[in-house]
Amino acid sequence: MERRGAGRTEFLRELRSFLPEAAILSEPEDLKPFECDALSAYTVLPWLAVLPDTIEQVRMVLRLSHEHEVPVVARGAGTGLSGGASPVANGVLLSLAKFNRILEIDPANRIARVQPGVRNLAISEAAAPFGLYYAPDPSSQVACTIGGNVAENSGGVHCLKYGLTVHNVLQVTLLTIEGELLTLGSLGLDGPGYDLLAVANGSEGLLGVIVEVAVKLLPLPETARTLLAAFDSVEAAGEAVAGLIGAGLLPAGLEMMDNLTLRATEAFVHAGYPVEAAAVVLCESDGMAEQVEAEIAKARAVLATHGAAEVRESRDEAERRKFWAGRKAAFPAVGRIAADYYCIDGTIPRRRLAEVLGRIGELSDRYGLAVGNVFHAGDGNLHPLILYDASHPGELERAEALGEEILTLCVEVGGTVTGEHGVGIEKLNPMCIQFGVPELRQFYALKAAFDAKGLLNPGKAVPTLARCAEFGQVHVHGGRLRHPELERF
Amino acid sequence: MRSQDDSEYLAGQVSEACARGEPLRIQGGGSKRFYAGSGEGRALSTLAHTGIVHYEPTELVLTARSGTPLAEIEAVLAESGQMLGFEPPHFGPGATWGGTVACGLSGPRRPWAGSVRDAVLGCRIVNGRGEMLAFGGQVMKNVAGFDVSRLMSGALGTLGLLLEISVKVLPKPECETTLCFECSFAEGRERMIRWGRSGLPVTGMAWDGRLYLRLAGPEQAVSAAARRIGGDVQEVAGAFWSGLREQTHGFFSTADDDLWRLSVPPAARLGELPGAWLIDWGGAQRWLRGAEADPSAVFATARSAGGHARLFRTENSAAVRLDPLPPPLAALHRRLKAAFDPAEILNRGLWQEAF
Numbered sequence: 063m064e065r066r067g068a069g070r071t072e073f074l075r076e077l078r079s080f081l082p083e084a085a086i087l088s089e090p091e092d093l094k095p096f097e098c099d100a101l102s103a104y105t106v107l108p109w110l111a112v113l114p115d116t117i118e119q120v121r122m123v124l125r126l127s128h129e130h131e132v133p134v135v136a137r138g139a140g141t142g143l144s145g146g147a148s149p150v151a152n153g154v155l156l157s158l159a160k161f162n163r164i165l166e167i168d169p170a171n172r173i174a175r176v177q178p179g180v181r182n183l184a185i186s187e188a189a190a191p192f193g194l195y196y197a198p199d200p201s202s203q204v205a206c207t208i209g210g211n212v213a214e215n216s217g218g219v220h221c222l223k224y225g226l227t228v229h230n231v232l233q234v235t236l237l238t239i240e241g242e243l244l245t246l247g248s249l250g251l252d253g254p255g256y257d258l259l260a261v262a263n264g265s266e267g268l269l270g271v272i273v274e275v276a277v278k279l280l281p282l283p284e285t286a287r288t289l290l291a292a293f294d295s296v297e298a299a300g301e302a303v304a305g306l307i308g309a310g311l312l313p314a315g316l317e318m319m320d321n322l323t324l325r326a327t328e329a330f331v332h333a334g335y336p337v338e339a340a341a342v343v344l345c346e347s348d349g350m351a352e353q354v355e356a357e358i359a360k361a362r363a364v365l366a367t368h369g370a371a372e373v374r375e376s377r378d379e380a381e382r383r384k385f386w387a388g389r390k391a392a393f394p395a396v397g398r399i400a401a402d403y404y405c406i407d408g409t410i411p412r413r414r415l416a417e418v419l420g421r422i423g424e425l426s427d428r429y430g431l432a433v434g435n436v437f438h439a440g441d442g443n444l445h446p447l448i449l450y451d452a453s454h455p456g457e458l459e460r461a462e463a464l465g466e467e468i469l470t471l472c473v474e475v476g477g478t479v480t481g482e483h484g485v486g487i488e489k490l491n492p493m494c495i496q497f498g499v500p501e502l503r504q505f506y507a508l509k510a511a512f513d514a515k516g517l518l519n520p521g522k523a524v525p526t527l528a529r530c531a532e533f534g535q536v537h538v539h540g541g542r543l544r545h546p547e548l549e550r551f
Numbered sequence: 552m553r554s555q556d557d558s559e560y561l562a563g564q565v566s567e568a569c570a571r572g573e574p575l576r577i578q579g580g581g582s583k584r585f586y587a588g589s590g591e592g593r594a595l596s597t598l599a600h601t602g603i604v605h606y607e608p609t610e611l612v613l614t615a616r617s618g619t620p621l622a623e624i625e626a627v628l629a630e631s632g633q634m635l636g637f638e639p640p641h642f643g644p645g646a647t648w649g650g651t652v653a654c655g656l657s658g659p660r661r662p663w664a665g666s667v668r669d670a671v672l673g674c675r676i677v678n679g680r681g682e683m684l685a686f687g688g689q690v691m692k693n694v695a696g697f698d699v700s701r702l703m704s705g706a707l708g709t710l711g712l713l714l715e716i717s718v719k720v721l722p723k724p725e726c727e728t729t730l731c732f733e734c735s736f737a738e739g740r741e742r743m744i745r746w747g748r749s750g751l752p753v754t755g756m757a758w759d760g761r762l763y764l765r766l767a768g769p770e771q772a773v774s775a776a777a778r779r780i781g782g783d784v785q786e787v788a789g790a791f792w793s794g795l796r797e798q799t800h801g802f803f804s805t806a807d808d809d810l811w812r813l814s815v816p817p818a819a820r821l822g823e824l825p826g827a828w829l830i831d832w833g834g835a836q837r838w839l840r841g842a843e844a845d846p847s848a849v850f851a852t853a854r855s856a857g858g859h860a861r862l863f864r865t866e867n868s869a870a871v872r873l874d875p876l877p878p879p880l881a882a883l884h885r886r887l888k889a890a891f892d893p894a895e896i897l898n899r900g901l902w903q904e905a906f
Contacts, residue, residue: 170818252655255906260668261702508890510886
């Protein structure tokens with residue numbers, strides 16, 4: 063791409079004036095590790111990569127990029143599943159890996175102040191000696207970083223009770239593309255002015271580069287216990303989940319797996335799952351011992367009334383972990399029974415679950431690709447896993463087309479095209495199904511208020527109108543074209 | 552219960568006003584005007600735009616039009632044993648759903664059950680161009696697009712006229728009890744820090760000269776927690792919390808005084824300021840009442856603790872209520888306002904001192 067500002071050599075020379083040589087990567091072999099994030103089907107070498115280790119250096123990288131109109135893509139651990147941190151060929155890949163220090167654990171205020179490159183789990187480990195932890199627990203928590211968690215508004219298995227990242231972050235310090243340092247939120251429970259902290263969460267690196275995060279810490283639960291209930295039909299399992307919520311319970315974890323996933327995970331981790339069941343429900347209560355006791359008794363009763371064929375209760379911590387081992391290994395377990403799998407991330411109103419699973423089954427038959435379903439049942443976040451074999455010509459494309467149909471279905475029943483994995487580059491087309499032109503235009507205006515030149519993480523998260531028009535040509539939603547006012551090409 | 556969709560009319564009004572560059576003062580029940588102030592221009596009422604559009608107790612989600620009385624929403628939730636987790640103040644019988652979200656004020660349960668914005672899942676708005684837009688949805692997890700819905704909470708209607716808001720609701724606790732202790736603030740602060748780290752089922756901690764602790768959950772958990780805390784406790788009526796929430800508590804009754812709200816880290820030790828204190832949110836929300844406090848001293852005190860302050864109630868219409876934002880943040884606020892309301896017609900002037 064033709065660049066209006068500096069050429070690569072000149073840009074490198076300017077970077078060297080404030081960054082040590084080791085913090086600048088420009089050779090193809092050095093850039094290779096940054097060619098993709100966890101959406102590994104799409105690779106591109108970045109123009110350059112930099113690894114600054116002070117806020118001042120980040121500020122200067124941004125100012126320089128702004129001046130020369132060079133795009134910038136920030137990245138933490140690169141564990142994102144939607145390509146949000148995938149590089150762009152004409153831009154700087156800004157790694158925040160060196161910002162890996164925990165700045166302060168303040169037990170009296172239950173706050174941790176950390177740099178963006180600190181791993182999610184490292185926060186809980188540092189807080190544990192004080193009897194505290196950081197609640198959001200995305201499945202990649204061993205590796206993913208808090209900066210990326212904020213950018214993606216990551217979830218986890220405990221978010222029905224404890225919320226998403228946005229509910230657990232108090233303050234974010236970020237640099238704008240112009241190099242201005244902004245503090246959003248506060249160390250209290252709210253901030254002055256507009257709630258820009260809410261907007262920063264889940265903004266996928268389009269608004270600023272996060273350089274510090276203050277998160278809320280919670281007391282470690284005294285105890286936790288899990289129920290595993292087997293059902294003869296997915297519908298009955300879905301009804302039971304609604305029954306638990308209707309009975310006034312707010313479980314710490316509430317998960318569901320269908321038979322395909324159940325068999326795959328049992329073969330993988332031998333958790334002792336009832337493999338004949340059409341679906342299992344995992345229901346966890348945590349907190350004070352007496353509270354857990356009462357909630358588990360109530361949950362057992364509800365599961366029984368809703369026709370659970372079997373209800374097991376974890377007798378100790380080891381058994382509780384065993385119950386969860388299968389659920390946590392569901393993706394790799396499915397990976398063992400298929401050459402490749404494609405994980406979808408839609409959210410649906412829970413009452414539509416049986417209908418949606420039925421229609422996914424029909425789509426699965428039509429495309430000739432098996433689909434396993436893992437479900438964060440408490441919050442309606444469905445992860446259909448499409449099994450395919452990339453070595454068979456056309457199968458990846460079929461899997462992607464099936465995925466798009468599933469997401470269209472999620473929107474149709476009143477849900478969303480991404481519950482927790484983000485839009486990135488992966489779900490740009492489904493975004494055109496979910497949002498109309500006026501909403502997209504409002505997103506562009508919001509983006510421009512932060513980054514008028516559109517340099518931060520370009521081509522991610524929000525599709526252009528042109529892209530939606532092009533996509534709309536083949537996808538008709540609800541019998542109507544979503545963007546009838548646009549020219550088709 | 553009335554139900555009427557007035558969206559088209561409201562959007563039409565904004566659209567016409569936008570074309571003429573005529574400011575509009577969005578008006579609900581007027582119960583929080585003392586807090587938000589009153590925008591410039593012609594009044595546009597949301598009161599006819601009413602009704603609960605969707606409520607499914609087993610989904611924990613409620614959607615209602617902005618003119619719906621807050622009391623009606625709470626009554627409907629209560630019938631299914633549910634509630635708004637953020638325990639919003641009404642500040643008068645006319646409180647509406649739209650005003651509750653636009654002001655973004657939460658009650659004593661907020662540190663444990665989340666704020667208004669935490670509960671918001673989606674909204675339909677009319678922006679300053681008169682366009683009807685929908686963001687978010689009726690599902691708990693949704694990361695598609697920028698989170699415009701939560702941005703609307705606390706924006707005082709200056710970024711868009713709220714048409715409908717969907718929120719996550721919570722089950723009402725089976726049992727609730729309030730314990731009360733005679734102690735100084737210094738001692739109360741220590742206890743609140745300890746309880747905050749204890750994992751007990753706390754849903755309220757406040758100090759007004761005495762220390763109050765609200766416990767909620769299953770009956771056996773609440774009584775076990777009360778036993779564990781022990782000491783010289785006396786149970787008081789739960790009405791204490793509604794007095795705190797609605798500011799009918801005696802502390803708030805001196806009409807001539809200014810009332811400051813300081814939002815700070817819960818254990819913060821603040822510098823000396825003249826006036827009387829009442830502590831809520833386990834220390835994270837502090838009320839300062841008095842006539843002598845110098846605004847710049849209050850702002851600086853809150854800022855140096857890592858928080859912020861605003862003048863919440865005053866009889867003095869010329870008083871400085873908001874702390875000016877740092878210049879780059881103020882400039883961003885102005886650009887954001889322009890992104891939603893380029894003609895600056897919605898509730899003009901409400902954030903004047905801030906940006």
